Amino acid sequence: MEFQGILFDKDGTLFDFGATWNAWAGAVIQDLSAGDPTRAAALARAVHFDLSSGRFHPDSPVIAGTNDEAAALFHSALPERPVEEIAAFLIRKAADADLVPTAPLSPLLAGLAARGLRLGVMTNDSAYSAHAQLRAAGIFDHFDFVAGFDSGHGAKPAPAPLLAFAAQHGLPPASVVMVGDSTHDLAAGRAAGMATVGVLTGPASARDLADLADVILPDIGHLPAWLDGTVPALDNA
Incomplete structure (x- = not known):
């Protein structure tokens, strides 16, 4: 799909x-x-x-x-x-945290949206913090869905908040990619029936994520190439 x-x-x-x-x-x-x-x-x-x-x-x-x-x-x-x-x-x-992006976010997100992809954020942080941080980073308007643990959908690793994103936009869960740096993110994606992409910009190693990720990338900047089929999975060792 x-x-x-x-x-x-x-x-x-x-x-x-x-x-x-x-x-x-x-x-x-x-x-x-x-x-x-x-x-x-x-x-x-x-x-x-x-x-x-x-x-x-x-x-x-x-x-x-x-x-x-x-x-x-x-x-x-x-x-x-x-x-x-x-x-x-x-x-x-x-x-008010000093945010350090993992890639040039605005052009990356604009490019993904230009492919016709719906974009969302689901964090176990609060919705208030998420909105404030995404606005501070100048990327809030790139997203069609922003939810925190307190947005009424639950928290990861439960699949419910991920399924809320899919339902809001009428997307089959299998057509959605969950991208995250933790086992909570990827376990939620698996439970929701979504594709899972692990990234190595958090504390977890490739070995930590291997059993739950369909692919592991160095960071989200590699997503366009992966979508195009030109980036192989990392060695999970």
């Missing part, structure tokens, strides 16, 4: 995960700890963040989790602060 739509994850797919979110997380931990090194260490442990290297551990639940899940983790190390307050704080901070 010819592809009719592409649904992108946001963090680690449109925006480089490490370059965007490692520095953000370090600043969030410092803010929440109010400069207390013991509290900062506890917060970092809660979200599997290495303060010495300034990076998330690859197994951090925050990487593919929802904003509410991240807030609950921070709350476990900061129980005196209401979890709802932490969640709202994280949404505000995420909306």
Whole structure:
């Protein structure tokens, strides 16, 4: 079946995960700890963040989790602060993150749309943050669908939010490509009956994604060539 739509994850797919979110997380931990090194260490442990290297551990639940899940983790190390307050704080901070695109996004997305493809974003971040970040990057208007974990469709790895994109545009799920950097993204795509493209601009390796990806690309900039059949799959080793 010819592809009719592409649904992108946001963090680690449109925006480089490490370059965007490692520095953000370090600043969030410092803010929440109010400069207390013991509290900062506890917060970092809660979200599997290495303060010495300034990076998330690859197994951090925050990487593919929802904003509410991240807030609950921070709350476990900061129980005196209401979890709802932490969640709202994280949404505000995420909306102002310094975004590092994984490719020249506007021309890439314009080129994909020119092929007649419907484009969407489904992120486990909040819808508020997603809208703010896509607008800040100057690419919001390229998308026909933008959803967060709180948009009413659920969160990945459940297939429901992906199927909502397909249903909104009358697309057979098999005609849609789910593109993401995490196993959550690709498991959701498989469960929805979509084609799955893994990219290596997040913490996951090719080996991590191999069992769930139909193809693994270095980044989304290689999508047009892959659609044209001129880019082979990466070695999954």
